[in-house]
Amino acid sequence: MSHTIVLGGGICGLAAGSRLAASGERVTVLEAQEFVGGLAATLRGATGAGFDFGPHAYHARNERVLALFKELAADGFPARAKNVRIKFRGRFFKYPLEALDMARSMSPVIALRAFMDYFAEILRKRIAPRRLTSAEDWVVGAMGRTLYAMFFGPYTEKVWGVHPSRLAASFAQHRIPHISLMKVVLSSLRKGYAKRTGTEHRYAPLVIELFYPPKGAGLISDRLAERIRAAGGAVHTGTLVTGIDLDEGRVSGVRFRRVISTADPARGQLGMLANGREGVSAVNGLPWSQLGPEERIAGDQIVNTLPLPVLFELLGDASRPEARTAAQALRFRPISILGLRVRRSRCLPAQSIYFQDKTFTRLSETRNYGGTEICGPDETVLLCDITCDLNGPIWNATADELARIIGPELAAEGFLAIDEIAEAVVLRSTMGYPVYLVGYEAAIDTLMHELGRFEDIVTGGRQGLYKYVDMDIASEMGLAMADHLLSGSTKAAAIGAVPYEDRVFA
Ligand SMILES: Cc1cc2nc3c(=O)[nH]c(=O)nc-3n(C[C@H](O)[C@H](O)[C@H](O)COP(=O)(O)OP(=O)(O)OC[C@H]3O[C@@H](n4cnc5c(N)ncnc54)[C@H](O)[C@@H]3O)c2cc1C
Incomplete structure (x- = not known):
């Protein structure tokens, strides 16, 4: 039986792993963090309140994926109409x-x-x-x-x-x-x-259904991981992938190191998604990516969901120099999410509000998406998305320092009073958004062409395909990669003629 190693335990990797495991395949998921779900995880604060990496409501663009989510969250997955606003020049507008x-x-x-x-x-x-x-x-x-x-x-x-x-x-x-x-x-x-x-304009609100499990978005990923384990597969957390071994062009194994948690209670950091190539020292100044000896696991197929440029670094000399150069043209925008537990049952008039003139770009209230059990009934959780530079002032600030900057901005809007802030936490990712720089299409062409040479490596997901997608599409990508590996068809047959824009894996 073939052994598929899934690189990354975000929702894409987990969707792929669960589909393969359910089909009787041998599967091992390797995830750097101590938690699964990646950007779709819900992390817990001091009192058990849940904090997501920004708003994480589930869209319903794909029937198969929605059916899977509904099955996983059979105990509660209510739909709500989308209610997202923009605050611009002192007034609320609908989004987009x-x-x-x-x-x-x-x-x-x-x-x-x-x-x-x-x-x-x-x-x-x-x-x-x-x-x-x-x-x-x-x-x-x-x-x-x-x-x-x-x-x-x-x-x-x-x-x-x-x-x-x-x-x-x-x-x-x-x-x-x-x-x-x-x-x-x-x-x-x-x-x-x-x-x-005296006759004002009226227009119908944009009604789009969004789904959210009452206990937190991470429930879906947690349950996908449970399914993999229940079907005999393995999900290893705290396991940073450091290399891919090939034997005459075919996958023979994956190298990894055991890493410590990126949670840093002293700084209010619940977790930090990183791929080990950024040189971030995660906690207490320790070089996070280099702790522990390099170990190896044998396998013969890879589902990659790690950032596309990282995949090429892991392949090393096995990929051509022009591909490695092209990969360096791709960049990710880091993100810090300030999470606030507030002693108020509701703060915002919408699910999320975009701002142009604040430290953060978007403010969300999880309860308004359907996260009714994310914290106690007389409290609420606010999430402030701050895109930032790696190792810049926002990235290096503690949760309390960020709350001291952002708390007054929220109070000035009338959303809370400063003394209602019961807890401040921060969640970070070095891979918040793929940045589509001028000329990136040429780099992508080179990389897509190069990936065709590796028949037993497929790549997908937000990072792995370098596409600005949501959780439902990332999950669809995972399922598509699994379907492909199960089909036994060649990559050329499966995606040869599909343009990059329409691809769900490469
Ligand atoms: C601020 C923000 C808000 C969002 N809001 C929504 C929303 O409301 N609705 C929605 O549907 N989508 C939303 N998204 C998008 C959604 O988060 C992603 O599409 C989805 O979670 C991507 O899943 P993935 O598995 O492809 O990638 P990731 O979640 O990034 O998973 C990749 C995994 O790889 C792991 N990894 C990285 N390097 C290594 C390594 N070297 N070794 C081992 N593991 C490694 C990471 O730890 C991570 O777990 C949002 C995204 C952001 C940034």
Whole structure:
């Protein structure tokens, strides 16, 4: 029987492992952290309250995956309508920002300027069309510079840590909703009219179903891991993968080191996702990735969910130099999540709120997603997403230091009183978001081509395929990788003609 080693015990690796184990395959999952679930884990604070890596509600885009989630969380997986807002210029708007919402924030004068900008862009496209290389090119071309400078430019730079001129146009195309300038202008003018006549605009809320297990998002991953173990598979936590061994191009084993927990109670850190290549010293200044001797496990198939550039480092000389160079062009944006347990039964008027002018970019309340048992009934859990630089001031701050900065920002919004903060914790990941820099598509082409040479290694997931996906898609990727290995077909047959954008594994 073949032995499949799954690198990474996030929801993608666990979905792959459980599908393989349920089919009678020998499976071993290797996870660096002491907990499973990766970004989809729920970590527990001092009183047992649950903290996620930012909001983690389950979407329902794939029937097979939704059925699996419902089966795993049969004791409770309620659906709620999506209620996410943007706080912009002192007012709440629905998310994603739409033409009518933009119009509400603009005076007719600014709307006119936006229209002239937009018109100038149309003319420019006619007279001297140019290639849209960056996210900035794309947004300015689609909406004009006024709208870009008002919201999209500053927000994108804050979240991704690079100027939008350095982000690929395809990033904007996929992540930024296309707003019709004509609608914005007309709505804004109508708003001016409405003010005079007293008839305000009304529009139906965006209703999308989201699911959340009352005890925390991590329940799904915990139960996937239980399924693997129950079917005879192994899930090893605290096990950092350090190398892949090949024998004449075929997988023969995986090297790893036992690592200590990244929880650091003195700093309020519940955990830190890291891949061992970043040089982060996790706790007490110890080189986290280099503790313990290197050990080895034999195996003949690999499901990778570790970051794509890390996969190429693990392969070492087995991959061609041009692939290793291409892999270095891929970057991840780290994230720190400040979690607050607050002595109030509810703080926010929405599930999540995006901000442009705060230390954090998004604020969420787990209870509002359906996490009704995440903490005691007279308390609530708030999560503040802060994208940041590795080893920068946010990354190095303790949970209490972050709470001292962010607490007053929340109090100023009226969401809480400082003395209601009962506990502050921080969760971190060096791999929060894949950054789609200009030119990344060429690097991806090289890597996808190179991966075709390794028949018994498949890669998928948010990190492993370098795609900005959610938990349902990451799980779908895991199932697809397992299906492929079970099918016995070749990679060329399974994905040869599938473009990168549509791939669920490579
Ligand atoms: C702030 C934030 C909010 C989000 N909110 C939502 C949401 O509301 N809904 C939603 O559906 N999705 C959400 N997502 C996306 C979701 O978290 C991911 O799509 C999903 O969890 C990815 O799963 P994965 O298994 O592919 O990757 P990961 O969860 O990153 O798993 C990779 C695993 O590999 C492990 N690993 C790394 N290096 C090594 C190594 N060398 N050796 C061993 N193990 C290693 C890591 O510890 C990790 O467990 C959010 C993401 C972020 C960052």
